[in-house]
Amino acid sequence: MDSQTAEDGTQPPKTSAAKPSAKAKPTAAATQDHEHSDLPRNPGIALDLDWALSLEANTSAIERRCASLPGRRSVKKDYQAAWLLKAISLIDLTTLSGDDTEARVRRLCAKARQPVRADILSALGIDGITTGAVCVYHDMIPAAVRALHGTHIPVAAVSTGFPAGLSPFHLRVEEIRESVRAGAKEIDIVISRRHVLSGDWQALYDEMKAFREACGDAHVKAILATGELGTLRNVARASMICMMAGADFIKTSTGKESVNATLPVSLVMIRAIREYYERTGFHVGYKPAGGISKAKDALVYLSLMKEELGNRWLQPDLFRFGASSLLGDIERQLEHHVTGAYSAGYRHPMA
Numbered sequence: 326m327d328s329q330t331a332e333d334g335t336q337p338p339k340t341s342a343a344k345p346s347a348k349a350k351p352t353a354a355a356t357q358d359h360e361h362s363d364l365p366r367n368p369g370i371a372l373d374l375d376w377a378l379s380l381e382a383n384t385s386a387i388e389r390r391c392a393s394l395p396g397r398r399s400v401k402k403d404y405q406a407a408w409l410l411k412a413i414s415l416i417d418l419t420t421l422s423g424d425d426t427e428a429r430v431r432r433l434c435a436k437a438r439q440p441v442r443a444d445i446l447s448a449l450g451i452d453g454i455t456t457g458a459v460c461v462y463h464d465m466i467p468a469a470v471r472a473l474h475g476t477h478i479p480v481a482a483v484s485t486g487f488p489a490g491l492s493p494f495h496l497r498v499e500e501i502r503e504s505v506r507a508g509a510k511e512i513d514i515v516i517s518r519r520h521v522l523s524g525d526w527q528a529l530y531d532e533m534k535a536f537r538e539a540c541g542d543a544h545v546k547a548i549l550a551t552g553e554l555g556t557l558r559n560v561a562r563a564s565m566i567c568m569m570a571g572a573d574f575i576k577t578s579t580g581k582e583s584v585n586a587t588l589p590v591s592l593v594m595i596r597a598i599r600e601y602y603e604r605t606g607f608h609v610g611y612k613p614a615g616g617i618s619k620a621k622d623a624l625v626y627l628s629l630m631k632e633e634l635g636n637r638w639l640q641p642d643l644f645r646f647g648a649s650s651l652l653g654d655i656e657r658q659l660e661h662h663v664t665g666a667y668s669a670g671y672r673h674p675m676a
């Protein structure tokens with residue numbers, strides 16, 4: 326995805342990314358939110374426009390690479406269950422609806438604390454698993470903080486005029502500060518798509534830097550809204566600019582665009598993360614979000630991360646799924662693994 330694109334659309338991995346295999350049985354309940362991360366935060370670097378503008382994307386090669394992913398990496402039985410448990414620990418369990426209530430957020434938080442029914446977990450020999458975070462609108466932060474008291478599960482808040490990001494700039498900055506004061510440990514900001522579409526990279530960098538500063542100690546995820554950026558090349562460049570400006574995570578989508586997380590967009594963003602890491606030494610996390618609702622899709626994303634970035638990027642401080650309904654399908658698959666039968670979807674109501 327830099328100027329010297331390889332046959333599959335980007336340069337081959339230079340990191341120690343191991344190939345996924347059925348023998349790779351991950352640790353299920355690795356809780357590692359950013360407060361307990363052993364990695365330094367990405368402080369950002371000075372804007373390097375030459376570098377950002379050197380990024381290209383070979384769309385057809387990227388699509389070819391992605392088309393080969395689903396189905397190719399299938400882990401079975403106990404290994405599949407272990408990977409699904411790993412996926413749970415990486416979910417930002419999300420509710421972002423106009424009709425959210427405190428009662429709904431409390432139920433969501435109860436699910437985040439105990440994402441899988443006790444009998445299923447006990448049959449799997451696991452205890453103590455939680456989701457990576459709970460993600461809500463600003464007004465729901467206090468309810469989520471109360472409901473998660475006594476756990477290490479952080480509250481993430483969407484911010485800066487989510488989902489369009491078109492409210493006045495000073496209000497977007499103030500919204501971040503308010504959410505941090507209310508107890509959010511992670512802030513999911515939306516970038517101004519127009520800065521990307523008009524090629525105003527300086528404005529994008531300045532905006533992202535201001536958002537990062539307003540976050541203080543809270544970690545910031547930059548939502549690119551990739552479905553509205555026009556080209557994969559824009560996705561690559563916007564990813565790099567946001568990392569240069571100090572993003573802790575880059576995230577695909579709000580879940581409200583007509584096209585949300587896709588594998589081609591993910592490949593481009595993941596390879597931008599790799600290039601940034603190789604040049605600066607700083608780790609930036611990745612969060613695909615929007616429309617990821619099936620356990621098998623989660624496995625494909627994990628496989629992609631492992632192949633492209635290696636195992637270190639499969640911990641909650643460097644990878645999250647933004648998802649409102651993925652957990653329900655994963656729990657269903659785990660129940661099938663344990664009992665041999667599928668239960669009806671309504672038996673896994675929340676998430």
Ligand SMILES: O=C[C@H](O)COP(=O)(O)O
Pocket residue numbers: 419421460578579580581614615616617647648649650651
């Ligand atoms: O950031 C998370 C997304 O809004 C969730 O999208 P989803 O409801 O399609 O899973």
